[in-house]
Each structure stands twice: as C-alpha cells, then as structure tokens.
Amino acid sequence: MIYDVAIIGSGIAGLSAALRAKELGKDVVVVTKKYPTQAQSSMAQGGINAALSEEDSVEAHIADTLRSAAGLSDEGVVRYVCESAPEAIAWLDYLGTPFSRKGASIAQRPLGGASAARACYAQDYTGLKILHTLYDNCLKAGVKFMSEKFLLNIIIEDNIAKGVTLLNIRTSQVEQLLSKAVVLASGGYAKIYGAFSTNGYGSYGEGLAAAMRAGAVLSDLEFVQFHPTALAKSSILISEAARGLGAKIVDGKGERFCDELATRDELARAIWAKIEEGQEVYLDMRGLGEELLMRELPQERKLARIYEGVDPLQEPVPIRSAAHYSMGGIDVDIDGKTSIKGLFACGECANAKLHGANRLGGNSLLETVVLGRRTGESATMCHNEVEEKTYERTRIDTDFVRAVFGLPNQIDFMERQEFLHKVLYNNAGIVREELAMKGVLSLIRQHQRELAFMGIRDKSPIYNTELVRFIEYGNILELAEAMVVAALQRNESRGAHYRKDHPEPKEHFKAHSHVWKEDGVLCADFKEV
Amino acid sequence: MRLRIRRYHPHFEPPSIDMEYEISGGGTLLEALEEIKQKRDRTLSFSSMCRSGVCGSCAVRVNGKEELACTYKPKDGDYIEPLSVVGVLRDLIGDFNSSLATLKKAHAYPVQMHSGMSEEDERQIERQSDCILCVSCYSSCPVYETNPSFLGPFALSRAYRYVADSREENKKAHIDAVLQNGIWDCTLCGNCTAVCPQGIDPKNDIVLLQSWAAKFGHLNPNLGNFGSFGLEF
CATH class of the missing domain: 3.50.50.60 (FAD/NAD(P)-binding domain)
Structure with a gap:
C-alpha cells in the first residue's frame, strides 16, 4: 500500500x-x-x-x-x-x-x-x-x-x-x-x-x-523557550493565563520583582536570577479568588495540590522556569x-x-x-514515484533494532540521561556562556561514544518501553549536540537565547542558524533573514 | 512504602504474577512506577505522557478502582493492576483499540454543524468535552465486560456532547447511532461516573440520550417487553 x-x-x-x-x-x-x-x-x-x-x-x-x-x-x-x-x-x-x-x-x-x-x-x-x-x-x-x-x-x-x-x-x-x-x-x-x-x-x-x-x-x-511559571519540584506548567488574570510573581519575602506580563524570556531570566541568588520564587494566585480560579483554570489548583502540596487559594505556589517550547x-x-x-x-x-x-x-x-x-x-500536490519494494533504509533499521538487543549494557543510559538533562539546564538553558557550553558539548560527544557500551536490560520484544526510551536517548544526544553547536556559534543575546558573555543583540547575527548533516558530520552556518 | 504490582507478559508461564516493590513514597503513583523502572526493574512496562492528567495514557486500577497514575498518591500496600476488560498487552499497558473503535460507531463526532453558540450553550457541553479518553470508564463497565459490542461510556458521553451542542442540527443522526448496543443496554450502575478522573457523568448523559431518543419516538425495548405487564385485557 x-x-x-x-x-x-x-x-x-x-x-x-x-x-x-x-x-x-x-x-x-x-x-x-x-x-x-x-x-x-x-x-x-x-x-x-x-x-x-x-x-x-x-x-x-x-x-x-x-x-x-x-x-x-x-x-x-x-x-x-x-x-x-x-x-x-x-x-x-x-x-x-x-x-x-x-x-x-x-x-x-x-x-x-x-x-x-x-x-x-x-x-x-x-x-x-x-x-x-x-x-x-x-x-x-x-x-x-x-x-x-x-x-x-x-x-x-x-x-x-x-x-x-x-x-x-x-x-x-x-x-x-x-x-x-x-x-x-x-x-x-x-x-x-x-x-x-x-x-x-x-x-x-x-x-x-x-x-x-x-x-x-x-x-x-x-531558541528554546523557558516558561517562567512551572511548579518548582515537577516542572508542571502553570498557565500564563494565571498571570493574565492577575497572579503575581513574588520572592521569598512576598515582594514583586518583575512585570508579570512581560515576555516569557525576560521573566524566565528574572526568576532564574532570583533562584541563583539562593532565593525561592512563588506564584501568588490568592487574589484570583475561588470562583474565578475554578472557572478559568480548573487544572491549576489540582496540580499545585498534587505536585507541591500547596493550595494556591491559601498559599503562594513555589515555581521555577522550565523548558517549554522549541x-x-x-x-x-x-x-x-x-x-x-x-x-x-x-x-x-x-x-x-x-x-x-x-x-x-x-x-x-x-x-x-x-x-x-x-x-x-x-x-x-506532491506526486513522487514510490516503488513498492523493501527499501535499504528498512533493512538497516531492522538490523539496528536487532543490534540494540545485543548491546552489552555496561553503562546505564538512564543514569547518563538524567545527568545530561541537569547539565543542559544549568549550562545551556536560560543563561548560557561559551566555556560552559563547550563543556556540555564535549559531554554530549562523550555520551555518543559510549552509546555502544550502553543498551537495554529488558530483552522482550513485546511492548518494550526501555527500547523506545533508548532510541529516544539517541535522538536526544543528536539534537542536544546540534542545539548546543547552534547556541555556541550565536555570540549574542536575542529573544530566548541569552549569552552571559554576549548580553546584547548584534546586527550581524540577525540571521537564522542552520545545522545539517553531511555524511554523518554535523555542519553549521548562518543564513541571512 | 511497598506496592504490589500485577505483572503480565504473554510469553511467560504463568503469564501473570504479582510482584512487590519498595518505593520511596511521597510522590504520585506515576513517579513511583518511574522510580521502579529506573532504579529497580527495567522490564516493568506502563504508559504515560503528560504527568498532569490530560493525555489519558496512564490509567490503571488501584485496589480495584480506576485511577490516573499521574494524579494518584499511593499508599502502603496498594495493589496496582492494568485496566480491566480492555485487554492487556504487557504489565500495566492496556489495549485501547477496541474501546476507541466505539467512537466512530456511536457517531461521536459533529454531523451537521453551524457556527456560534452562547455562553450558556457552551456550559451545557463543558464537562463532557473534558473527556481525555483514558478508558477508565470501559474498565469499570459491567455491560462492556459481558457484551464487547456495547458502545460504552465515553462513546455515549461524547455522542451526547454533540446532541447537546446547540450548533448541531442533525441530532437524530446521533440518536439513531446509539440505539443498537447503546443507550438501552446500559444498566445505569454508575461505575463509569464514579471512576471518571474528569468528573464526567456518563450515566447521566446516557439517561439524557434516552430522553432524546424518546423525543424521536424510540421506546426502551426492554420496557416494551413489559407492555401491559404481559397481560391481555
């Protein structure tokens, strides 16, 4: 077919x-x-x-x-x-x-x-x-x-x-x-x-x-958008609509320190800076009142209770900024x-x-x-000629999946993955700089080299969710590398991409970063707007 | 804290066993399952996505009652099983295909709509349209258990959602689609209503569909048997 x-x-x-x-x-x-x-x-x-x-x-x-x-x-x-x-x-x-x-x-x-x-x-x-x-x-x-x-x-x-x-x-x-x-x-x-x-x-x-x-x-x-208001422990989203309805972002002393309706990148950085100072940041939804909160944002009260153990009608909810949109x-x-x-x-x-x-x-x-x-x-409107046959790609991928079952599993990929997430967030997240990102890049490449020593413990062919996760991990490594390379070559700050070492936008970077692979090698360049 | 989990793998003998796991507790059931998978047993299989109760992929049974793993907080000794009735693929992963197939049969889609509705009209379908297709209601349904052709709770609630939609002009097409193996077969036991994580009331929606059916001249065939109490006067 x-x-x-x-x-x-x-x-x-x-x-x-x-x-x-x-x-x-x-x-x-x-x-x-x-x-x-x-x-x-x-x-x-x-x-x-x-x-x-x-x-x-x-x-x-x-x-x-x-x-x-x-x-x-x-x-x-x-x-x-x-x-x-x-x-x-x-x-x-x-x-x-x-x-x-x-x-x-x-x-x-x-x-x-x-x-x-x-x-x-x-x-x-x-x-x-x-x-x-x-x-x-x-x-x-x-x-x-x-x-x-x-x-x-x-x-x-x-x-x-x-x-x-x-x-x-x-x-x-x-x-x-x-x-x-x-x-x-x-x-x-x-x-x-x-x-x-x-x-x-x-x-x-x-x-x-x-x-x-x-x-x-x-x-x-x-350009990865960090949403300013995610629950502090779980990164579960509290909708921007909460701020639209009047919720306030406050520090540990209950004081406001930013304009709640500023763009997400500005808010995420303001919250990041507070947390870097060792403070906690909260979203205060108490002013909304029960009727409005339950009518307009029925999920939020439930989620704050489950994941933070806090009733947003009674107390401000602890938040942090989290990766939200690419x-x-x-x-x-x-x-x-x-x-x-x-x-x-x-x-x-x-x-x-x-x-x-x-x-x-x-x-x-x-x-x-x-x-x-x-x-x-x-x-x-696309009318490509497609032949009904087994394509080479299918053979290669069949062999690949079979090979994954045989990998030695000497290194636990889930542990590696958890560590990678943390390193990415702290060094190639809301606030970035060259040296730290170069460290991240070499870590990613190290993980890529280690893939052949990782593998899966679950050897069942039936609904093997570990297999899916392992393939996803391979994709994460491939994309994280491309993202960090793109972030490293953009020596400026613009929108969601903030470089501590280049805090201002620069005219000659008003261009789209491009990445692609040629014979498996990652290439990167800019293309004018 | 300990959890007892019913494991299932079709190639194993016996295919089903119970296993106990120690968990750190404090989080949601989904976080506990995730902890087990990452730290103790990679073969434990379950489904999840959003962590916030909207994607409908992580429903299981806890001590016999349907719950979303991502919103349930486990207690010591809880017994976790896959959804019932719907068929199990592996461990806690159910086969949703047959339940989802009822949606089309029940015409749970708009037939002939016009645009625009009032605030009041929208409220009429607000709850039904919160459905996340988590299949908890099918798992709890005693009719679906004995009659797999039964359209089932979410299909009927979602069909009612279009009947009650003020923009829908062809309500009869919806009613015609839910007469066979549908609204008259429900025993109105209310299990579905009790387990719905979104607070939807399929039982009530089915009753409302029955009264719509009556408006179109359809009588409950089960009651028909009792016409004149079976007596000849």
Missing part, C-alpha cells in the same frame, strides 16, 4: 494537516507512537490567538508577534498566520470546538506580550478540546490512524522522501510505510531538558532527528516544504519562522492549525 500522504504525529498540527489532505480527496494515514489524542497538544492551556474584537486588530497581532520574534521571524509568514487567524477560529468553531464564551462571542483573555485580550480559550483545556474536536472530525472523515508506531527514519532515495521506517512498539518489528508525501508533525524537543521541562514524556524530537539524519536542514535550534525546528517555507523533496513539516517540529527568537503565548496553537492545514494541502 502506498499512501498519498503519511503524517507522523497526531497532535493538532498533524490532525489539521490530515483533515485538509482528506478534504482534498487523498488517502491519508496518521501515525502516532501512542494513541491519537495522547499528544503534547493536549497540554496546551492558555489559548489560541486571533484578533477578533474591536479593541484588537490583525496589524496589532502582527506587530506583537514581530516584536517578540526579535528580528528572526519571516514577516510574510507572520502576516499570513495572523491574517488567517480569525478564519481558523471560525473553522474550529464550525468543527465543534467548545471555546469558552462571553455572551454570544468567543471569550478572549490577555497573555504575556500581547497588546490586547487575544487568546481564545476553553477553560484551561484549550489544546485538549481543540485536539479532541479535530480527532472527532478525523473519525467522521475516515482518516486512517496507526497507533503505537515509533518513527525511526525517513526513507530517502535520490534525495526524495518515499516514506518512513517505524518501530512497531507492540512487537519490536521494523515496518516501512510508503507514501508520496511525508508530513512530520511530530512535536518539539523541549523535553531534552528532561525533568527541567514542562513537556510530557516523549517530546524528544524524533522527527527533527530523523529529518537531520535524512539530510534536511534544521534552523534556529538554539522555536527552532526543521527548516520549512510557508508551505511546510523542507529541503528534501516530498518531506514536509508543520507544528512545533518545524521552523516556519513565525515565532523567531521568542514565541508569544497563544501563537503556537494558531500555527499548528493554520500552517498545519496549509502543509496538509501542499503535501497533496
């Missing part, structure tokens, strides 16, 4: 692409490593931006997005996405998304860095409710799903994507999935910071890693085209240059819908 469009990832970007391709009459399959709605999108709380009210305008939305992007966004993409936003909300509404309302209109709330209350939301379940509504519509449209299949590699022949190789998690068998177009919608890589990330288990960027191995260009990887990704144009023919990308795994150096809250859900649909459409 050769599909017209194979989509890897069942979050909002993947399902938006799938619905569009299906509307255009194509054979579409959506692949997920779990079940369809178990995607990172379900965790998006704050909202989805669109200039809908009379106090707001598309021009203001564009201006806010450009300002936050600090010179690294593509104005054409920003304009297209912001102009398409009202239509995207109308489309979601028509599909059945239960957005919160105010009177007869869709309710909107302010998020950081926005000049108006622009985020449409569904309590603090915005991502969950959009995702499930899209899933319902996919069922109606007859989109085919393949669950519990983990992306290994893109099948490339003559520099054209012909499909993907997948690990069937239930059996540990390697399977190939052939298609005329491959759309990666596989999510970001912020979880490479492990316990210091708000993301769920799984956001390790296997789509980016596979694209890089296939020869695609990745761009702006050094602005960088597989380099794509507005149509989701990568540097490889037949390979497309959308959503957080892609860098369409909407967010630039820093993303505004509410713009990423918007991107997944608007550019997800557009990418789905452009994938339908």
